[in-house]
Amino acid sequence: MKFEEIYIDGFGIFHNYHIKNLTPGLTIFIGPNEAGKSTILSFQKRILFGFPDRRSKSKLNLYPLLTGGNHGGRLTISSGDNTRYIIERYSEGANDVKVIFPDGSTGGTAELSHLIGHANKDIFENIYAFGLTELQDFETLNSEAVKGRIYSAGTGIGAVSLSEVQKNLETEAGNLFKKGGSKPEINVIFNEIKKIDSRLREIEKDTQNFDEFHKELEEITKEIGYVEQERNQIRTRSNHTTNLVTVWDDWRKIQEAKERLQKIPEIENFPENGIEMLERNIDKIDELNESISEKNEKLEKTKIRKSVMKVDKKLLSNKGKILEFQKGQDKYISATKDLPMRKEKLKRDREDLKESLHEIGPDWNEEKLSNFDISIPTKEIVRKQHDTIKEAKESIRDTEKEVQGIEQKDIQNIEEEIEKVNKHLKTQSLQQIDEKKLEQQRKSLQLLRIKYPNLKEKEADMCNLEEKEELFTILKPHRAEPLPKLPLWPALMLIAAGIVSLILSIFGNNWVIGISILAILSVSSIIYIILSRKKIPTPTPEGFEDKEAEDLIKRSKDLSERRNTLESALQKIKSEILSNAQICDFGGIPDPQQIENKDSELRAASENQLKLNELKRQQETLDQKLGKLSEEANTVKKKLEALRKEEEKAQKEWRNWLTEKGLDLELTPEGTIDIFATLKTCIEKKKSIEEIKARINSIQESIEEYETKVSSVLEDCNRKNEEINVIVELEKITGELNQAIENSKTLEQLDRDEENLKLEFRNLEIKLEERQRTVSELLSQGFAESETEFRENARNWEERNKRMDEIIQREQNIKRISGDGKPYFDFINELEETSPEDLEEKELQLKERLEEIENNLSEVREKRGGIAKEIEQIERREEGSFLRMEKTVKMQKLKKNSDEWSILTLARTIMGKAIEKYEQERQPGVIKEAQSFFSKMTLGRYSRIFAPLDEAKIYVEDKDSRRKDIQDLSRGTAEQLYLSLRFGFVREFSKRAESLPIVFDDILVNFDPERFRAACEAIKELAKTNQILYFTCHPESVNLLAEIIPDSKVIDIKM
Amino acid sequence: MKPFSFIHTADLHLDSPFKGISEISSEISSDxxxxTFNAFHQIIDLCIEKQxxxxxxxxxxxxxxxxxxxAQLRFRDGLKRLSEAEIKAYVVHGNHDPLAGWSANLDWPRNVHIFGGESVEKVxxxxxxxxxxxIYGISFHKRDIKTNLALEYPEKTENGPFTIGMLHCNVGSDTGHDPYAPCTLExxxxxxxxxxxxxxxxxxTILNEDNPPIIYPGNPQGLNPKETGVRGCFLVKVDxxxxxSQEFIEVDSIRWFVKELSIDSLYTEQELITEIHNCIEKIREEAEGRSSVCRIxxxxxxxxxxxxxxxxxxxDILKDLRENEEGEKQFVWIESIEDYTNPEINRKSLLERKDFIGDLxxxxxxxxxxxxxxxELKESLDPLFTSPSGRKLLESRDDEHFRDLIKKAETLCLDKLIGGKFT
Structure with missing residues (x-):
């Protein structure tokens, strides 16, 4: 690698400073002190290896900006293959280097490192760029990097530093194990295993304890058994004492009861509830005495009441009859009220009847009424008479109406119509046409229509024939002219006629006929056309003239013949037409238009004719109708006459009937029928009057009967009979009867009460006796003479029993605790011999002891639980398994790590031996190179340099093979040795890696002229392989260098 | 004679911990x-069920x-159940539970006969x-009985009834077990x-199938990675x-498995995890409803x-696998995953190298x-193995095991130095 250009943007005193065209060999920079030589050298180093951190505390000169610009710049370099790169770096920002490739692409630190052959700052500073200071500073050589480089230079291992590898191996091994260390992995594992082992031992101890624990458990269980037994005994005693204390009260009460008993007099027996019974009986006796006196009083009262009571016996014997009268009383009252009302009604009805009869006729009475027949047949006769008369009258009325209708309406109408028709006829008859003539004209016209075309045809034929004849006469030999074509117009005419007739027929609403006519005419026209076309003869070829001539003659003859016949036919037609034309009032032969006009004329005429005929027919019909109607009118009139006669007859008959029945002659049948209704009413009224009469009679009878009966009974009962008001009397007697009945009933009741009272009285007396007997018995049972004594005895008896019961109760209380039989007596004996104070004290003592034992027991039990738990824990302990597992894992890891450590250590050891061997047997190239420079620079005084590989020491041998330590050399020689070594390094390094430019900073100042020259020679040689930048402030050095190295370039650094 | 039947079991090892497990969850630990108790109860149930x-x-x-x-309490409880069912039980003690050893002061149900250790007893x-x-039998009166107890048994009496010999012993010499009461098949x-x-x-182990049957029923519950496979007891019916005629009946409640798994064809961790999962499911099937412990x-x-x-x-993989199994009724507990794999390197060529690796x-x-x-090398391990705890708790290292460790150390060095990057 070589520097091509240096550009300083800003660095110390430099700003925008450009050094161009550096030579590949030696470039000498000359400048006085302070000119900036060192600045340029530093600039180069910093561009290549970076600016120092501003924050670092090193005393490095930072070369701050003195004249401006950006702190930094660039170096333009070329590599071995002359490719140019730009290395740019600024201290601002990230302090990152930028390598710009020829193609413009850029790179960073890695690319730069590659360009400078992986040299680092140390190598560059110590080997490539140095000044007198570095040269004189022996220690700089001891830098590890440099040393490594020195050795590796000849080892064939490229850029790797052996010492670094060695150190690396040592570090790695040290990370794994260090004697007496604690952090390296193996040491850690050792400690871990130690810990696991000690924990395992503890666990083992635990497991050994397992059996002991078992034994202890057994013992403690046995102990618990004993203590429990003792506790049970004491508990029994304690309970016993407690029992004694409990029953003490009972025991004392028994004693007291017994004492009391002795003081109470003894009685053999005493009735149970004696006092109660006595009291009850005494009460009863008092009660009974009271009841007896009460009954006596009641009896007396009853007797008094009986004596006062009286009863009417006769009244009682007539009880049934009186009660019956009471029942008939209402009927009697209503009858007496009803009678005058009915009588009044009878009177009214009679007057009413009389009035009604008068309505019928003045002479009408009840007798006449009863003789009159108002039966249905009679009514029917009247109704028939009425109907007959009515019918007759109606028929007369109808017939009269009919006669009037016929005369007034029908006949008048017909006469009007006849008048109208006659008027029509008068107008029509003015245009009356001869019908026959019209018919004739129509026929002739028809003929004319047919003949006219015929005539025209014949005339045309005639013309043709005449022309032909003329031709024949002129061109006799010539062939005959072709026959003229038949004209088409007749056919067209036919069709036109058809169409006309069709149109007409459509107007006449008869299109079927029209179509048929059109069809017929069309067919005729077609036939005509076909026939006419066939008549065209074929022309004769010209080659046969003779034969033709003959034909022509023959033809002309034919023609004349045909002409004659045609003429005659024409004549005939013409005459025919003329005759017909005459009939049709034409002057000559009419043309078709005339014919058509005539035809429409005729048609109108015939239509008028038809209308006329119709009117005439109507006139005739009306006349007939008129005749018929006049006839009818006459017949009806006759009938009317007959009806009137009939009516008269009926009236006559009716009057006869009325006379017969004695009714007013003026009566109409309808009036008669009304009288019938009145008659009927009258008859009914008469009947009702009779009924009322009968009813009044029966009422009067019943009143009389009731009154008779009542008075007979009153008499019987000795009641007053003078002025009798049946109802009042009856009411009075009824009241008295009821009182009598009531009194007799009360009397009966009093008898019964008296009987009962007597009976009750006797019963009470018996009961009283019984009670008195009972009381005396009770007293004797209670061994008492008197009631007082009895009561005394009862009190004693009760007291005694109470005490006895108490004793039994308390004894039972004691037995419940002590038990029956012997235990009871033992218990009693014990009670007799002790006192409650003793007992209580004893109880307290026992309880205390019990508590003590219980405490002891729970303690021991707890202990047993603890042991059991311990055993269980030991049984459950899995830690051992895990620890053993952990230990084997650690052991494996230890094995692995120890292998690794062994490998590292073996590698280091063997490599060390290899280095030793190498330094003995193969001196590094760098030393060899340095040796040659050294020998030259010392002008052959020293011949060999000796540098141990793993030592930072260098020895030299002089030409007499005397080894000298560096300290033994003069300053100048030592400098020359270092310079030689550096030259050697440069050479060796350049062989294996990218050669870098060398920068010297006035390194030769301490050399004497001879050695200076020799050193210049050495530089010259070095310049062959490396670019050299030589900085100096000594012009003489420049001169000498320039003299010895002629193609060198001098650059004067000027401020 | 009347036909009858009995069940033959041995080596119950009640409450013995499982060995060879380096990691365990509390839930599985209790299972x-x-x-061992479950297996024993199974046997008791079987006795009652088969009458x-x-x-x-x-x-x-x-x-x-x-x-x-x-163990003793649960044993007694089981025998009580038998007693209630009017089934007799004959017991001899072996080297692990000799008469002289510790045993709790327990009352045995009346149907139980425990053979004495003085001499062979007949019942x-x-x-x-x-x-x-x-039935002839003798209990171990102490742990270390190295004499041949078989010799003390009398011959079957002539025309005697069906005769059974009960003996806790080591037949033959090469059994891999401690040579207690050694004897021969003859x-x-x-x-x-x-x-x-x-x-x-x-x-x-059926030493002799017939005439007479001589049978080790094995322990009814496997206790370590070596004791894999089905475990049970023998039901013997005499006509x-x-x-x-004897029939083997499985009674184990947890079964051991050791499964080897080659990484030859595996390229990613995910593939390996999948492979292990398959392995677990296979085991679950094989265990027939039982839970199981498995070493991979x-x-x-x-x-x-x-x-x-x-x-x-x-x-991490192991942790995930175990988390999956937590709460499973039929769990498959992966006890460990042992790594015996090797980097994909040509060791021979490395050996020939002249550099540091070759030397190493x-x-x-x-x-x-x-x-x-x-x-000499073993001494380097002394700091651990001769430490007080190490001496006590760590097994002595046999050579085979030591070689194994050296081999692993070599693999480790190569991993560290060349990280499998070079071949």
Whole structure:
């Protein structure tokens, strides 16, 4: 690698400073002190290896900006293959280097490192760029990097530093194990295993304890058994004492009861509830005495009441009859009220009847009424008479109406119509046409229509024939002219006629006929056309003239013949037409238009004719109708006459009937029928009057009967009979009867009460006796003479029993605790011999002891639980398994790590031996190179340099093979040795890696002229392989260098 | 005679920790500590399910040195379950649980017979009042029994019932196990027994298929990386003629695997991780529902070596793999990934170089072949191995292992010096 250009943007005193065209060999920079030589050298180093951190505390000169610009710049370099790169770096920002490739692409630190052959700052500073200071500073050589480089230079291992590898191996091994260390992995594992082992031992101890624990458990269980037994005994005693204390009260009460008993007099027996019974009986006796006196009083009262009571016996014997009268009383009252009302009604009805009869006729009475027949047949006769008369009258009325209708309406109408028709006829008859003539004209016209075309045809034929004849006469030999074509117009005419007739027929609403006519005419026209076309003869070829001539003659003859016949036919037609034309009032032969006009004329005429005929027919019909109607009118009139006669007859008959029945002659049948209704009413009224009469009679009878009966009974009962008001009397007697009945009933009741009272009285007396007997018995049972004594005895008896019961109760209380039989007596004996104070004290003592034992027991039990738990824990302990597992894992890891450590250590050891061997047997190239420079620079005084590989020491041998330590050399020689070594390094390094430019900073100042020259020679040689930048402030050095190295370039650094 | 059946197991090593695992999560740790118990319970379940007549346990029920009370209690609990199911259990003690060793003061269920250690003892097994089998056995009364116990067994009595010999011993000389109670196959066959139920060897071994069957059932739960593969016990059915037929039944709850993985064709770490993941899934399948512990050994030579040789790379991979397995019901715990890979270098050409590397490799050659030099080198490791803890806890380094370390040291040096950049 070589520097091509240096550009300083800003660095110390430099700003925008450009050094161009550096030579590949030696470039000498000359400048006085302070000119900036060192600045340029530093600039180069910093561009290549970076600016120092501003924050670092090193005393490095930072070369701050003195004249401006950006702190930094660039170096333009070329590599071995002359490719140019730009290395740019600024201290601002990230302090990152930028390598710009020829193609413009850029790179960073890695690319730069590659360009400078992986040299680092140390190598560059110590080997490539140095000044007198570095040269004189022996220690700089001891830098590890440099040393490594020195050795590796000849080892064939490229850029790797052996010492670094060695150190690396040592570090790695040290990370794994260090004697007496604690952090390296193996040491850690050792400690871990130690810990696991000690924990395992503890666990083992635990497991050994397992059996002991078992034994202890057994013992403690046995102990618990004993203590429990003792506790049970004491508990029994304690309970016993407690029992004694409990029953003490009972025991004392028994004693007291017994004492009391002795003081109470003894009685053999005493009735149970004696006092109660006595009291009850005494009460009863008092009660009974009271009841007896009460009954006596009641009896007396009853007797008094009986004596006062009286009863009417006769009244009682007539009880049934009186009660019956009471029942008939209402009927009697209503009858007496009803009678005058009915009588009044009878009177009214009679007057009413009389009035009604008068309505019928003045002479009408009840007798006449009863003789009159108002039966249905009679009514029917009247109704028939009425109907007959009515019918007759109606028929007369109808017939009269009919006669009037016929005369007034029908006949008048017909006469009007006849008048109208006659008027029509008068107008029509003015245009009356001869019908026959019209018919004739129509026929002739028809003929004319047919003949006219015929005539025209014949005339045309005639013309043709005449022309032909003329031709024949002129061109006799010539062939005959072709026959003229038949004209088409007749056919067209036919069709036109058809169409006309069709149109007409459509107007006449008869299109079927029209179509048929059109069809017929069309067919005729077609036939005509076909026939006419066939008549065209074929022309004769010209080659046969003779034969033709003959034909022509023959033809002309034919023609004349045909002409004659045609003429005659024409004549005939013409005459025919003329005759017909005459009939049709034409002057000559009419043309078709005339014919058509005539035809429409005729048609109108015939239509008028038809209308006329119709009117005439109507006139005739009306006349007939008129005749018929006049006839009818006459017949009806006759009938009317007959009806009137009939009516008269009926009236006559009716009057006869009325006379017969004695009714007013003026009566109409309808009036008669009304009288019938009145008659009927009258008859009914008469009947009702009779009924009322009968009813009044029966009422009067019943009143009389009731009154008779009542008075007979009153008499019987000795009641007053003078002025009798049946109802009042009856009411009075009824009241008295009821009182009598009531009194007799009360009397009966009093008898019964008296009987009962007597009976009750006797019963009470018996009961009283019984009670008195009972009381005396009770007293004797209670061994008492008197009631007082009895009561005394009862009190004693009760007291005694109470005490006895108490004793039994308390004894039972004691037995419940002590038990029956012997235990009871033992218990009693014990009670007799002790006192409650003793007992209580004893109880307290026992309880205390019990508590003590219980405490002891729970303690021991707890202990047993603890042991059991311990055993269980030991049984459950899995830690051992895990620890053993952990230990084997650690052991494996230890094995692995120890292998690794062994490998590292073996590698280091063997490599060390290899280095030793190498330094003995193969001196590094760098030393060899340095040796040659050294020998030259010392002008052959020293011949060999000796540098141990793993030592930072260098020895030299002089030409007499005397080894000298560096300290033994003069300053100048030592400098020359270092310079030689550096030259050697440069050479060796350049062989294996990218050669870098060398920068010297006035390194030769301490050399004497001879050695200076020799050193210049050495530089010259070095310049062959490396670019050299030589900085100096000594012009003489420049001169000498320039003299010895002629193609060198001098650059004067000027401020 | 009446047909009957029994289960033959040995070397339960209840509560013995798993060995050779350098890293473990707490969750997995509890699974591992339960593993031996689970296997034992499986056996008890099997006895009950198959309705066998008795269970033979031939030594090393637990590790006496561990003094695990838990092991003994759980053992007793299992036997109680058998007792409740009216199944007898015959137990001999082995070198790990000799009679003289520590054992807790426990009451054994009545159906259990523990053979004494004084002399060979005979027990009759009766079924419905008929003696259908005679069982001979002897327990280790102490750990170090180096005498041939087989010789003390009597020959089968003439016309005697089905005869079983229970013996915790080392048959043959080259078993890789401690030579406790050594004997020969001939010793056993000569007794004319009908079945030899052996214990001590952890790998299932059928020494004699038939006439009589002589069988090591192996331990029912593998406990270290050497004890890979299926583990279980033998179900033996004896028919009416007295002919036994045996069937191996797996009971292990966690299975060990050691898988080698070559980096020859791997170029990136991601490829390696994928390869390991595949390996894990394969193991999960092989383990048939069990959890497993696996050691992965990386071998081969290739570009990947230099990246995995960097410190921490494999550790990171391992950490990720383990995190994936946390919480898995059927986990595959990668116990470690051992790196036996080599850089992609031509060692021979390096050896010929005249520079430092050439010198270095020559030195390594010398040290791994010259025993004197090796001894000299061993001294460099003394600071660790002769330290008090080191002396106690570190195993002595055999030469093979040491050579292995030298080899790894050489690889390390090359990695450091030339980083696999030069060939």
């Amino acid at each position: 591992l500590t339960e593993a 066998v007549d008795f269970l033979l346990i031939v030594g090393d029920v637990y590790d006496g040195a561990d003094r695990s009370l838990r 009759s097994f009766e079924k419905d009042g008929e003696e259908i089998a005679q 010793n056993l066959i000569s007794k004319k027994y009908d079945y030899w139920a052996l214990g001590h060897i952890h790998k299932k 009416q003629k007295g002919d036994p 050994i990386l071998t081969g030579r290739g570009a990947l070596h230099s990246s995995i040789a960097l410190k921490g790379v494999l550790d 490799l020559k030195l390594f050659e010398e040290f791994s072949h010259d025993e004197n030099k090796m001894a």
